[in-house]
Amino acid sequence: MDVEFNRAIKNLPDGISKILKTCPVEVQQKASEVRLRAGRYIIINYENNIYTLKKILSIEEITECFKAICGYSIHSHTEEIKSGFITLKGGHRAGIAGTAVYENGKITNIKNINSINIRIARQIEGAASSIIKTLKGDVGNLLIVGPPASGKTTILKDIAKNLKTESVSIIDSRGEIAASLNGVLQNNVSYADVFDFWKKSDGINAAIRTMNPNFIICDEIGDEEDIKAIKKCVGTGIKLIATAHGENEEEIKKREILINILKTNAFSNIAILQGKKAPCAIEKIVKVGDLI
Numbered sequence: 250m251d252v253e254f255n256r257a258i259k260n261l262p263d264g265i266s267k268i269l270k271t272c273p274v275e276v277q278q279k280a281s282e283v284r285l286r287a288g289r290y291i292i293i294n295y296e297n298n299i300y301t302l303k304k305i306l307s308i309e310e311i312t313e314c315f316k317a318i319c320g321y322s323i324h325s326h327t328e329e330i331k332s333g334f335i336t337l338k339g340g341h342r343a344g345i346a347g348t349a350v351y352e353n354g355k356i357t358n359i360k361n362i363n364s365i366n367i368r369i370a371r372q373i374e375g376a377a378s379s380i381i382k383t384l385k386g387d388v389g390n391l392l393i394v395g396p397p398a399s400g401k402t403t404i405l406k407d408i409a410k411n412l413k414t415e416s417v418s419i420i421d422s423r424g425e426i427a428a429s430l431n432g433v434l435q436n437n438v439s440y441a442d443v444f445d446f447w448k449k450s451d452g453i454n455a456a457i458r459t460m461n462p463n464f465i466i467c468d469e470i471g472d473e474e475d476i477k478a479i480k481k482c483v484g485t486g487i488k489l490i491a492t493a494h495g496e497n498e499e500e501i502k503k504r505e506i507l508i509n510i511l512k513t514n515a516f517s518n519i520a521i522l523q524g525k526k527a528p529c530a531i532e533k534i535v536k537v538g539d540l541i
Contacts, residue, residue, distance in 0.1 A: 251277035256339040257369045258300035260318045276300045283367040315362045318343045340370035340428030340435035347491035376529045377407035389488025394495040395522030399494035400529035409438040417441040418460045420467040439476045466490045479515045489515050510541050
């Protein structure tokens with residue numbers, strides 16, 4: 250039994266977790282997602298493959314799974330549910346799909362849950378070693394660019410863990426970097442101060458004002474509000490480390506939002522990842538000045 254796989258499914262009802270434990274150990278060790286859907290088979294995603302368990306789940310079983318991962322206290326997870334996921338012990342995350350309830354143009358709840366996607370978090374030792382080595386330890390003012398599932402957040406976690414002697418603030422707006430659960434950090438991010446579920450603009454402002462960081466780390470920048478926030482780091486002496494969506498160098502040059510991010514002068518280097526088939530692997534590191 251793989252430790253992380255076991256932790257990720259631990260809060261599911263006994264009947265479902267027992268079925269999941271019947272999959273081969275090699276699948277468990279490489280599993281990245283467990284997908285539970287009403288009226289369909291359970292599937293496990295691992296290394297771009299799918300393992301199917303011949304168990305069709307009823308809507309009642311999905312509902313019970315949802316209650317279980319909430320610790321049978323749904324109302325205590327209201328804020329997370331509105332964001333579409335529940336953080337589990339160990340840094341794992343259960344994404345949920347169902348019917349959105351809107352009030353004044355904002356989602357206030359998700360009901361009639363019909364799908365649950367448990368993403369298995371693996372804090373990979375040395376995930377950032379190639380970047381750290383190439384940049385000779387100077388990882389400040391770094392933008393990490395790659396497509397979904399290319400390892401961007403995994404690299405951020407490893408960088409945070411390695412900044413042991415620095416004052417670091419993590420703006421964990423999606424709860425994926427430090428994976429705080431009831432205030433307890435599930436991932437090893439050394440001595441970083443974590444602003445859990447803060448909007449990036451609010452978190453960056455608060456960090457600058459109250460924590461006097463040498464580094465600010467945040468995930469998935471990509472809109473005009475984020476640009477306004479990161480501009481506030483420029484000229485303060487604070488080094489920013491962040492990630493953004495992008496397929497390759499050519500796309501970076503063509504996407505206006507990415508070019509605008511680079512024009513803030515908040516970043517010196519861009520680490521471009523290879524992609525989903527080689528998580529955390531670096532395609533190249535380029536100077537911002539070479540792209541704009």
